[in-house]
Amino acid sequence: MTILVTERLRLRPATIDDVNAFHAVLSNVEATRYWSTPPHRTLEQSRAWVEAMIATPADEGVEFVVELEGRAVGKAGFFRLPEIGFILHPSAWGRGLAREALVALIDHVLATRDLPTVIADVDPRNTRSLRLLEGLGFRRTGYRARTYRLDDGWADSVDLALDRRTWTSRADP
Numbered sequence: 263m264t265i266l267v268t269e270r271l272r273l274r275p276a277t278i279d280d281v282n283a284f285h286a287v288l289s290n291v292e293a294t295r296y297w298s299t300p301p302h303r304t305l306e307q308s309r310a311w312v313e314a315m316i317a318t319p320a321d322e323g324v325e326f327v328v329e330l331e332g333r334a335v336g337k338a339g340f341f342r343l344p345e346i347g348f349i350l351h352p353s354a355w356g357r358g359l360a361r362e363a364l365v366a367l368i369d370h371v372l373a374t375r376d377l378p379t380v381i382a383d384v385d386p387r388n389t390r391s392l393r394l395l396e397g398l399g400f401r402r403t404g405y406r407a408r409t410y411r412l413d414d415g416w417a418d419s420v421d422l423a424l425d426r427r428t429w430t431s432r433a434d435p
């Protein structure tokens with residue numbers, strides 16, 4: 263069992279006891295505004311989501327619960343390598359916690375997997391995520407229209423990529 267410890271966070275594998283904490287995140291309208299699925303309406307949806315996270319095959323993904331002061335506040339990982347995914351409860355936004363989690367996560371995945379690049383797929387309106395990823399060295403590689411059908415219409419995707427060399431040679435660890 264891999265646990266990543268940063269200055270303020272603990273990244274650990276999910277357990278079924280995380281269902282309530284993830285329901286708080288995944289039912290939150292603000293947190294899921296640019297997520298690939300609408301906000302969860304039932305605890306059962308969040309239970310199925312956590313079960314899928316726990317069952318992620320090790321050769322396909324690597325997923326971590328992000329814990330702050332002993333409480334699960336979100337997740338960071340790769341449901342399907344090499345695509346990164348992350349979400350935090352809005353109460354944890356604006357403190358550099360997502361950045362702190364992603365630095366540890368990317369360090370870990372590049373140290374343990376033979377990946378030339380890590381990729382991301384972000385809604386162009388999701389400025390917080392774009393700022394976070396571009397601040398970490400991700401570069402835009404493409405744009406695809408109408409990739410996700412949401413409650414209020416179609417969303418587009420900005421594709422981004424971070425290559426191993428950019429990460430290992432960055433000046434700002």
Ligand SMILES: CC(C)(COP(=O)(O)OP(=O)(O)OC[C@H]1O[C@@H](n2cnc3c(N)ncnc32)[C@H](O)[C@@H]1OP(=O)(O)O)[C@@H](O)C(=O)NCCC(=O)NCCS
Pocket residue numbers: 292293294296297347348349350351354355356357358359360361362382383384385388390391394
């Ligand atoms: C994407 C998401 C994780 C980003 O959260 P975030 O808190 O904005 O991200 P960061 O960790 O980079 O924090 C940056 C903010 O913390 C502030 N900050 C405070 N202390 C900081 C520190 N020590 N280091 C860095 N930033 C710090 C920055 O100034 C910035 O503030 P701002 O939001 O007022 O500009 C969050 O918005 C989220 O969960 N969104 C919903 C899910 C989602 O869209 N996921 C992506 C799908 S592809």
